[in-house]
Amino acid sequence: MILNILTPVIGMIGQLLIAYSAWSVYPPAGYCAAGIFCLLNSYLTAKAIAETKNGK
Numbered sequence: 001m002i003l004n005i006l007t008p009v010i011g012m013i014g015q016l017l018i019a020y021s022a023w024s025v026y027p028p029a030g031y032c033a034a035g036i037f038c039l040l041n042s043y044l045t046a047k048a049i050a051e052t053k054n055g056k
Helices: 002-025 027-054
Strands: none
Touching: 002 027
């Protein structure tokens, strides 16, 4: 139970740290990194939901 909650939280913290690090070097790069992470997260979530509905 706790692992199911902790894993995505640690992943989001890692994404925030990467985006902040990129923003520290060059601010537009931080926004690009955050946008890529958001797109990737939504794609993987949609894929997981579709696989659950299809029973794969």
